[in-house]
Amino acid sequence: MEDDATVIGKSAQEPEEFAAIFDRHASHIHRYLARRLGREAADDLVAETFLTAFRKRRQYDPRRRDARPWLYGIATNLVGQHRRDELREYRLRQVLVAERDEASPADQVAADVTAQALHRLLTEALAALSPGDRDVLLLIAWEGLTYEEVATALGIPVGTVRSRLNRARRKVRETLGETDPSTTIEESPSNG
Structure with a gap:
């Protein structure tokens, strides 16, 4: 091919x-x-x-x-x-929560509440980032691009990709406070 x-x-x-x-x-x-x-x-x-x-x-x-x-x-x-529409879409998508098979209705409710709260926090954290930082973070996190591929995609130096990603990660952590999304997800009964 x-x-x-x-x-x-x-x-x-x-x-x-x-x-x-x-x-x-x-x-x-x-x-x-x-x-x-x-x-x-x-x-x-x-x-x-x-x-x-x-x-x-x-x-x-x-x-x-x-x-x-x-x-x-x-x-x-x-x-x-479409930046203005993007921010509006982030807010609208706060209500989306993936369905899970839970052991009991109480577990389902607890998991849904946790997922909604975490989703809301992550959405707010993404919306608070500058457009350039958000683009770098999402291309790496969602699409799995390398730093070099992101640099090519956005027409910026690899060093700029690294600094934007570092800044985006720091700001997301600050917005999330003590919340650790990886432990919340791992502890969820649906992933067990």
Whole structure:
């Protein structure tokens, strides 16, 4: 199978070749956008991400064999255009709690209350971050990108990625106070 750089290069002469890039990466980009803005906005923005990428395909750096960081960068820039909506979406999504099979109704209620409180705190912590710090944190935490991939996606130096991530982690910890999300999740009966 040809790498992304080869496919994008071919698409300059044969535009239909670009469909392979969509097929390979659309689900990842959609998941990222859905986490950032919700499913409805993600449906629109994933299409806009790939349309933008298609338009800019001749500018793609062929030394980059994997196009995913480039696509995340485009998607992140589109999220930046929707910052006010993003904050509103974070607040709305505070009410979402994943369903779990619990041993008893009392355990379910306790787990739901804990999850709602933790979700609310995390949402507030994310909303309080600067857009640049939030972008770095979410690309690393949600999408599993490396520092180098985040640097490529956002067009910033790796050192800036490291400093933004450090600052974001510190601010999230300050917002959460004594709450440790990892122990709360591990102690949850649904994960036992």
